[in-house]
Amino acid sequence: xxxxxxxxxxxxxxxxxxxxxxxxxxxxxxxxxxxxxxxxxxxxxxxxxxxxxxxxxxxxxxxxxxxxxxxxxxxxxxxxxxxxxxxxxxxxxxxxxxxxxxxxxxxxxxxxxxxxxxxxxxxxxxxxxxxxxxxxxxxxxxxxxxxxxxxxxxxxxxxxxxxxxxxxxxxxxxxxxxxxxxxxxxxxxxxxxxxxxxxxxxxxxxxxxxxxxxxxxxxxxxxxxxxxxxxxxxxxxxxxxxxxxxxxxxxxxxxxxxxxxxxxxxxxxxxxxxxxxxxxxxxxxxxxxxxxxxxxxxxxxxxxxxxxxxxxxxxxxxxxxxxxxxxxxxxxxxxxxxxxxxxxxxxxxxxxxxxxxxxxxxxxxxxxxxxxxxxxxxxxxxxxxxxxxxxxxxxxxxxxxxxxxxxxxxxxxxxxxxx
Amino acid sequence: xxxxxxxxxxxxxxxxxxxxxxxxxxxxxxxxxxxxxxxxxxxxxxxxxxxxxxxxxxxxxxxxxxxxxxxxxxxxxxxxxxxxxxxxxxxxxxxxxxxxxxxxxxxxxxxxxxxxxxxxxxxxxxxxxxxxxxxxxxxxxxxxxxxxxxxxxxxxxxxxxxxxxxxxxxxxxxxxxxxxxxxxxxxxxxxxxxxxxxxxxxxxxxxxxxxxxxxxxxxxxxxxxxxxxxxxxxxxxxxxxxxxxxxxxxxxxxxxxxxxxxxxxxxxxxxxxxxxxxxxxxxxxxxxxxxxxxxxxxxxxxxxxxxxxxxxxxxxxxxxxxxxxxxxxxxxxxxxxxxxxxxxxxxxxxxxxxxxxxxxxxxxxxxxxxxxxxxxxxxxxxxxxxxxxxxxxxxxxxxxxxxxxxxxxxxxxxxxxxx
Numbered sequence: 001x002x003x004x005x006x007x008x009x010x011x012x013x014x015x016x017x018x019x020x021x022x023x024x025x026x027x028x029x030x031x032x033x034x035x036x037x038x039x040x041x042x043x044x045x046x047x048x049x050x051x052x053x054x055x056x057x058x059x060x061x062x063x064x065x066x067x068x069x070x071x072x073x074x075x076x077x078x079x080x081x082x083x084x085x086x087x088x089x090x091x092x093x094x095x096x097x098x099x100x101x102x103x104x105x106x107x108x109x110x111x112x113x114x115x116x117x118x119x120x121x122x123x124x125x126x127x128x129x130x131x132x133x134x135x136x137x138x139x140x141x142x143x144x145x146x147x148x149x150x151x152x153x154x155x156x157x158x159x160x161x162x163x164x165x166x167x168x169x170x171x172x173x174x175x176x177x178x179x180x181x182x183x184x185x186x187x188x189x190x191x192x193x194x195x196x197x198x199x200x201x202x203x204x205x206x207x208x209x210x211x212x213x214x215x216x217x218x219x220x221x222x223x224x225x226x227x228x229x230x231x232x233x234x235x236x237x238x239x240x241x242x243x244x245x246x247x248x249x250x251x252x253x254x255x256x257x258x259x260x261x262x263x264x265x266x267x268x269x270x271x272x273x274x275x276x277x278x279x280x281x282x283x284x285x286x287x288x289x290x291x292x293x294x295x296x297x298x299x300x301x302x303x304x305x306x307x308x309x310x311x312x313x314x315x316x317x318x319x320x321x322x323x324x325x326x327x328x329x330x331x332x333x334x335x336x337x338x339x340x341x342x343x344x345x346x347x348x349x350x351x352x353x354x355x356x357x358x359x360x361x362x363x364x365x366x367x368x369x370x371x372x373x374x375x376x377x378x379x380x381x382x383x384x385x386x387x388x389x390x391x392x393x394x395x396x397x398x399x400x401x402x403x404x405x406x407x408x409x410x411x412x413x414x415x416x417x418x419x
Numbered sequence: 420x421x422x423x424x425x426x427x428x429x430x431x432x433x434x435x436x437x438x439x440x441x442x443x444x445x446x447x448x449x450x451x452x453x454x455x456x457x458x459x460x461x462x463x464x465x466x467x468x469x470x471x472x473x474x475x476x477x478x479x480x481x482x483x484x485x486x487x488x489x490x491x492x493x494x495x496x497x498x499x500x501x502x503x504x505x506x507x508x509x510x511x512x513x514x515x516x517x518x519x520x521x522x523x524x525x526x527x528x529x530x531x532x533x534x535x536x537x538x539x540x541x542x543x544x545x546x547x548x549x550x551x552x553x554x555x556x557x558x559x560x561x562x563x564x565x566x567x568x569x570x571x572x573x574x575x576x577x578x579x580x581x582x583x584x585x586x587x588x589x590x591x592x593x594x595x596x597x598x599x600x601x602x603x604x605x606x607x608x609x610x611x612x613x614x615x616x617x618x619x620x621x622x623x624x625x626x627x628x629x630x631x632x633x634x635x636x637x638x639x640x641x642x643x644x645x646x647x648x649x650x651x652x653x654x655x656x657x658x659x660x661x662x663x664x665x666x667x668x669x670x671x672x673x674x675x676x677x678x679x680x681x682x683x684x685x686x687x688x689x690x691x692x693x694x695x696x697x698x699x700x701x702x703x704x705x706x707x708x709x710x711x712x713x714x715x716x717x718x719x720x721x722x723x724x725x726x727x728x729x730x731x732x733x734x735x736x737x738x739x740x741x742x743x744x745x746x747x748x749x750x751x752x753x754x755x756x757x758x759x760x761x762x763x764x765x766x767x768x769x770x771x772x773x774x775x776x777x778x779x780x781x782x783x784x785x786x787x788x789x790x791x792x793x794x795x796x797x798x799x800x801x802x803x804x805x806x807x808x809x810x811x812x813x814x815x816x817x818x819x820x821x822x823x824x825x826x827x828x829x830x831x832x833x834x835x836x837x838x
Contacts, residue, residue, distance in 0.1 A: 035555060036830040052473050059829040061603040071606075074559040092563050125832060136454060140493040144511050184480040187490075410478045411455040413544060 002334065005087065005096040006030045007077050009037045009060055011316050012297025013102030015323030021067040025334040028069055029094060031087075033076040035059055038125045041316065041381055042394075044165055046128035048172040049136070049409040053125055055394045056385070077103075080267030082290060087267075100326065101279060101287070101295040105260035105314055108276075114236045119256040122165050131255065136412045138252055143187040149250075155193025156251035158241045160233045161258035162199030162206070164351040167216055169255055170197040171354040174223035184410070195225045196249055198241075200232045200258075205351055205359070207313060212351075212359040215369045219353045233258065260314060262299045274301040278311070283341035285326055296322040305343055312344050316384075321345065350377045421753065424506065424515040425449045426496050428456050428479055430735050431716025432521030434742030440486040444753040447488055448513060450506075452495040454478055457544045460735065460800055461813075463584055465547035467591040468555070468828040472544055474813045475804070496522075499686030501709060506686075519745065520698060520706070520714040524679035524733055527695075533655045538675040541584050550674065555831045557671055562606040568669075574612025575670035577660045579652045580677035581618030581625070583770040586635055588674055589616045590773040593642035603829070614644045615668055617660075619651040619677075624770055624778070626732060631770075631778035634788045638772045652677065679733060681718045693720040697730070702760035704745055715741040724762055731763050735803075740764065769796045 002025060006013045009032040017030050038057040045051040064070040075089035080099065087094050107121035120134060121127045135157075142154040157173055159166045173195050181188060197204070197220065203213040204220070204227065220227060228243070233254070235242040241249045262277040269289045274280040279295040280288040283304030287293045297319035301311040312318040321344060329339035348362035350373065358373035360366075368376060385391045421444060425432045428451040436449050457476040464470040483489040494508035499518065506513050526540035539553060540546045554576075561573040576592055578585045592614050600607060616623070616639065622632040623639070623646065639646060647662070652673070654661040660668040681696040688708045693699040698714040699707040702723030706712045716738035720730040731737040740763060748758035767781035769792065777792035779785075787795060804810045 034831065035559065036832075052471060053832055054471050054828050054830065057830050057832075059603070062829065065602050073563075074556075075563075091560075129832065137493075140454065141510075144492075144494075183484050184478070409473050410481065411473065411476050412453065413455075413472055413476070413548065 002026050002097040002330075003095065004028045004098045004100060004330065005094055006100045006102055007087075008032060008102040008104055008297075008299075009034075009072075010040070010102060010104045010297065011319035012104070012299075012323040012326075013100070014063070015320050016100060016102065016296065016326050017064075017070055019324050019327030020330065021064075021070055023069060023331065026069060026330065027071070029071045029073050029096075030060060030064075031073045031075055031077065031089065031094070032060065033074070033090075034125075035061065035072070035074050036125075037063065039381075039385055040123070041164075041384075043122065043125060043128040044168040044172060046125065047122065047131040047135075047169060048176060049132050050172065051394065052409050053129060057125055077265060080265060080293070082267060082293065085292070097292065098330065099293045101265070101293070101299050102297050102319075102323065103263060103265075103295075103299045104319075105262050105276075105298040107256060108259035108261035109256065110259060112233075112235060115233065115254065115256060118236050119160070119254040122169065122255055122257045123260070132410075133412045134253060136410055139181070139185055139188070142191070142193075143185060151191060152193055153239050153250045153252045155188070155191070156196070156249070157193065157253045157255065158196045158198060158233075158249050158251045159255045159257060160198050160241075161256065162197055162201070162204040162227075162229070163257060164205065164349075165257040166197055166199070166255075167204055167220065167351050167353060169257065170195050170220060170225045171223060171352065171357075174220070174225050175354045177224070180410075193251075196228060196241075196251070197225050198228045198231060198233060198243065200230065202229060204229075208349055208351070208359065209361045209365075209367055211367045212361055212369070215359050216351065216353055219357050223354055260298070268293070275311070276301070284329055284339050285322060285342060294326060296326050302342065304341060308344060315349070317347055318344050350380065352377050421445050421516040421749075422514065423447045423517045423519060423749065424513055425519045425521055426506075427451060427521035427523055427716075427718075428453075428491075429459070429521060429523045429716065430738035431523070431718075431742040431745075432519070433482075434739050435519060435521065435715065435745050436483075436489055436742075438743050438746030439749065440483075440489055442488060442750065445488060445749065446490070448490045448492050448515075449479060449483075450492045450494055450496065450508065450513070451479065452493070452509075453544075454480070454491070454493050455544075456482065458800075458804055459542070460583075460803075462541065462544060462547040463587040463591060465544065466541065466550040466554075466588060467595060468551050469591065470813065471828050472548060476544055496684060499684060499712070501686060501712065504711070516711065517749065518712045520684070520712070520718050521716050521738075521742065522682060522684075522718045523738075524681050524695075524717040526675060527678035527680035528675065529678060531652075531654060534652065534673065534675060537655050538579070538673040541588065541674055541676045542679070551829075552831050553672060555829055558600070558604055558607070561610070561612075562604060570610060571612055572658050572669045572671045574607070574610070575615070575668070576612065576672045576674065577615045577617060577652075577668050577670045578674045578676060579617050579660075580675065581616055581620070581623040581646075581648070582676060583624065583768075584676040585616055585618070585674075586623055586639065586770050586772060588676065589614050589644045590639060590642060590771065590776075593639070593644050594773045596643070599829075612670075615647060615660075615670070616644050617647045617650060617652060617662065619649065621648060623648075627768055627770070627778065628780045628784075628786055630786045631780050631788070634778050635770065635772055638776050642773055679717070687712070694730070695720070703748055703758050704741060704761060713745060715745050721761065723760060727763060734768070736766055737763055769799065771796050 036057045042056045060072040075091045079088040107123045109116040120131045138154045142151045159170045232244045234244040272289045278301035281300045285294045298314040325342045332339045350360040352358040356374045358377045360368040360373040455476045455478045461475045479491040494510045498507040528535040539550045557573045561570045578589045651663045653663040691708045697720035700719045700721045704713045717733040744761045751758045769779040771777040775793045777796045779787040779792040
C-alpha cells in the first residue's frame with residue numbers, strides 16, 4: 001500500500017483525494033493549514049455579507065468520514081526532504097511514497113510593501129471575513145465623523161484587478177450602495193462614496209470574449225462603478241491610492257485582486273520553478289528534477305499540453321481536471337498500466353455582476369448575458385459546492401437574498417482581537 | 420421630543436428600544452460595542468459548533484430599519500457626565516435627556532488571575548467562537564501528539580459552574596464525544612478524555628427544583644460527565660485545575676461559567692452601586708443618587724419588588740420584563756401619567772442536557788423532563804429569537820442537527836490572527 005501525501009485541500013487536492021477514496025492500493029493523507037475546504041468563487045459574497053462563511057466551507061474531516069483510506073492532517077509545510085521521502089510540517093513529520101503539491105497560489109503584491117500592509121487581499125475565507133468586518137466598521141465610522149473629506153474616504157472603495165473577483169466585488173458593492181446602505185444607514189443618505197475598479201489591461205475580464213468584456217463594462221458603469229483601465233496601482237500611502245498615470249484616489253479601502261503567485265518550498269530544487277514560482281511539471285504532472293513529487297492546479301506550470309504551450313490558466317477547472325487526472329494516473333501506475341498525458345478541456349468562463357446580471361462564454365463561441373447567464377452561473381457554482389448540505393444552505397441564502405435584496409449577516413464578529 | 424440613550428443592546432436594552440419604536444415623544448439611541456444583538460441562551464451551541472454565530476445574532480441596524488425614532492450607535496461607554504447630561508464614548512460624545520444602563524453582567528473570575536488568563540469564559544458570542552476554535556484545534560493536536568498524558572490533557576474539559584450554561588456545555592461536549600468525535604476523528608478511537616463539571620454548591624442548577632436538580636445530575640452522569648459538587652476552582656496553573664479540596668485535574672481547557680459581575684462606570688457615584696457592582700435602583704428602575712439615569716436587567720439591583728427583597732435573579736426574563744416596563748414608564752412620564760412599580764413575573768426556568776433531554780420548572784410547582792421538556796425548551800427559545808429569519812434558520816439548523824446528530828460547522832475560522 002502506497003502512501004500519497006497531498007499538500008493543500010483546494011480544488012486540485014480535494015478532487016485528487018476524493019478520486020482515490022476507497023482504493024485499496026493507496027493510503028492518502030491530505031495536509032492543510034486550515035481544517036476546512038472552501039469555495040473561492042464565492043468568497044466575494046462572504047466579503048460583502050451576502051453569504052456566511054459556513055455556506056461556502058466544509059470541514060475536511062466530515063468530508064472524509066467513512067472513507068477509510070483518507071486521512072486529514074492539520075499543519076503547514078515547512079520543508080521537503082526528498083532524499084528521505086519525508087516532509088517537515090509545522091507540527092511534526094510525515095513519510096510519503098508520493099508527494100503531491102496542490103498548494104494553489106497566493107496574493108501577489110508585486111513587491112509593493114505599502115499595498116501588502118494596508119490593502120485587503122481577496123484570496124482566502126479569512127480575507128473575505130476581514131473585508132466584511134472592515135467595510136461594516138467603516139460605515140459606522142462614516143456615520144460618526146463630522147469631517148466631510150474623512151467620510152468620503154471611508155465610503156470610497158478601490159478595487160485593483162479587473163478579473164472575475166474584482167468585477168464581482170465591485171458589482172456587489174455597487175448593489176449594496178443602492179439598496180442596503182440606504183435602508184440600514186439612514187444617516188448616510190446623500191453621502192455616498194465611490195467605487196473604483198482599476199485594471200492594467202485594455203479591458204475587464206481580459207481572457208473572456210470581447211462581447212463579455214463590453215457587457216461587463218457597460219453593466220458596471222450603469223451601476224455607478226468608475227472603471228479605470230490601462231493603469232496600475234503604484235503605491236498606497238496615507239489612505240491614498242497612487243496610480244502609475246499620476247492620478248490619485250483617496251480611499252480607506254483598497255481591495256487587492258490584481259495578481260497571484262505560487263510559492264517556493266524549501267527542499268524542492270530551485271531549477272524546478274518556472275514563471276510565477278510555479279513548479280515546472282511534465283505531461284504527467286511530475287515536478288521537474290524530482291522522482292516521486294507531483295504538482296497539480298494553480299501551483300504547477302505544465303507546457304506539455306499542446307493547446308497551452310505557455311501553461312494553463314490558473315483557474316478552478318484546470319485544478320479540478322488535474323486532480324482527477326492525477327488520481328487516474330496513480331491508479332494506472334500502481335496496476336502496471338501506462339499513465340496518460342493531461343489535456344485540459346475548457347468548459348468556458350463566467351462572471352457575475354451585481355444581483356442578477358452575469359456574462360458567460362461557452363466554447364467555442366457561445367456568449368450569454370443578463371439573467372440567463374446569471375442562472376447559468378448560479379447553477380454551475382451551486383452544483384460545484386462539494387457537499388449537499390452546503391448546496392441547500394447556499395441556495396436558501398441566495399433565494400432569501402434574491403427576493404429580499406438583503407441578508408442579515410452584517411455582524412462584525414472578530415473572535416480573536418477581543419480579550 | 421426627549422432623547423433616550425440606552426447603553427447595551429441585550430435583552431433589557433433591545434426590549435426597551437423596541438417598545439419605544441414609533442413613539443413620537445422619544446428619539447432613542449442604542450449604544451453597543453458590537454453592531455449586533457445576540458441570544459445568550461444559545462451560545463453554548465455555537466461553542467460546540469452545533470449552531471453558527473449568524474443563527475443567534477442579528478445586526479441592530481437591520482432590526483431598527485423603518486423605525487424612524489430608533490438609532491444605533493457603535494461605541495463603548497467611557498464616562499458619564501451627569502451634570503451635563505452627556506456621555507463620553509470611545510469614539511465621540513452623546514447628549515441625553517434620559518440615560519438607561521442595560522449593560523448586563525460580565526464574567527467574574529473572583530480575582531483569580533490565572534483563571535482569567537487561561538480559562539475560556541462563556542458569556543459572549545466571541546467567547547463561544549473562541550471556545551469552538553480552541554476545542555477543534557485541541558482535537559487536531561491530540562491526534563498528532565505521541566505523548567499519552569498530553570493527549571489526555573488535550574481531550575479533558577473542566578467546566579466550572581453548574582448553572583444552565585455549565586450544564587448545557589457539559590451535556591453538549593458529552594454528546595460530541597459519543598457521536599461526532601468517533602466519526603470525524605477515527606484516530607482518537609479508545610483515546611477519550613474526561614468531562615468534569617465543578618460547582619461550589621450542593622446541587623447543579625441550584626435555583627431550580629430538587630426534582631430538576633436530580634434529573635439533571637442523573638442524566639449528565641449517564642452521559643459520562645464527572646460531577647464534582649461542594650468544591651471550588653482555586654487556581655489554574657500549567658494546565659492543571661486546582662480545586663479547594665486539594666484535588667487537581669489535568670486539562671488544557673477550563674471553561675469558566677461560575678459567576679458574573681456588573682461593571683463600575685466612571686461618573687456614576689460610588690454610593691449607587693450595591694452587591695456585585697449592580698446599580699441600586701428604586702421601584703421605577705431609577706439609579707440611586709441620580710436624576711434621570713436608569714438601569715435595567717442584570718446590571719441593576721432592585722429591592723423594592725416585595726417578592727424579591729434581595730434583588731431579582733440575573734436572568735433573561737427579568738431583563739425582558741424590565742425593558743418593557745421601563746418603556747411604559749417613560750411613556751407615562753411623558754404624558755403626565757404616573758409611572759408604576761416594577762413586579763417580576765416568574766415564568767419558570769429550563770435547562771437542556773445533551774441532544775434531546777431537558778428539565779423545566781414552571782411555577783408554581785410543575786416539573787417536566789425528557790423529550791417533553793426538550794421541546795418546551797426548543798419552542799420557548801426559538802420563539803424568543805428576535806427575528807423571523809433567525810427563527811427559521813435556527814429551526815432548520817436544529818432539525819438537521821437533530822436528525823443527523825451532526826452539523827458541518829467545525830471550521831476553525833480566525834479572521835484576525837492570520838496575516
